[in-house]
Amino acid sequence: MSTYPIPTLTTNNVKRKKVTTHTLRAMKHANQVISVLTAYDYPTALAMDQAEIEVILVGDSLGMVVLGYANTLPVTMADMLHHCKAVSRGAQYALLVGDMPFMSYQVSTEAAVRNAGRFLQEAGMDAVKLEGGSERLNAIRAIISSGIPVMGHLGLTPQSVHMLGGFRPQGRDASAAQALFEDAILLQEAGCFSLVLESVPARLARYISEHLEIPTIGIGAGGGCDGQVLVTHDLLGLFERFTPKFVKKYASLYQEMAKAFSAYKSEVEGHIFPAEEHSVDMPDSEWECFIERINHAE
């Protein structure tokens, strides 16, 4: 556990502490489950902070659920920084993790460090996440030695969708499971503070979680991880294109949104909106003065 003081923030007289990487490690060791969600904008980050979500991940899932791409590959550093800035203006308690986009850390170690630094220096993030195992160790070590906490990501790594042959579960045979476990150990040894396990068998995720000191965060990896993450647009039912099997929908906001837009259109067409209470008033005396001025000017 850290001996460094954790800043105490106060909202509505309720004292809350900023979540740090140390908090997550302590939660794992106290058997407290960690809740993680993705966010891409200010109001969502505010609502998550209010719900006391421990970690907000500005995921590159942004590309699919907000920007409308078929996968995460077209997402750029500029896209990520833009949305990270909005999230960091909304959340003051959650640990904020920025997802490094495709090609921002694969080309060279120097570029990986420089791009990781931009998430903290320009966009208010506390840490970065990147995908991959042994092939990413140099980049991960270099980023961490610059003082930037790194969250790893193994299993279904969407930036490798073309190598994996689609968005499919990983680690389902003995040798793939062994490779995944060994990668998890390597990431821990490299200094990652936490590890996302995506779309891997539940019993493998539990085994890895039990053998790591750092917390695992599962998505489609069963209940044996130290924490859970979902893409918020899936959880809210805002992304209708497809829903992975492992998602639980807690709302159907796309349908609600479509209903609200239709109601608005029919009220505009029926001259029901705007009503008097939505309009700005003007004193009669000023109105009369205005008409008089216009008439004199003619």
Ligand code: KIV
């Ligand atoms: O981009 C993302 O949202 C992610 C989560 C699914 C872990 O990587």
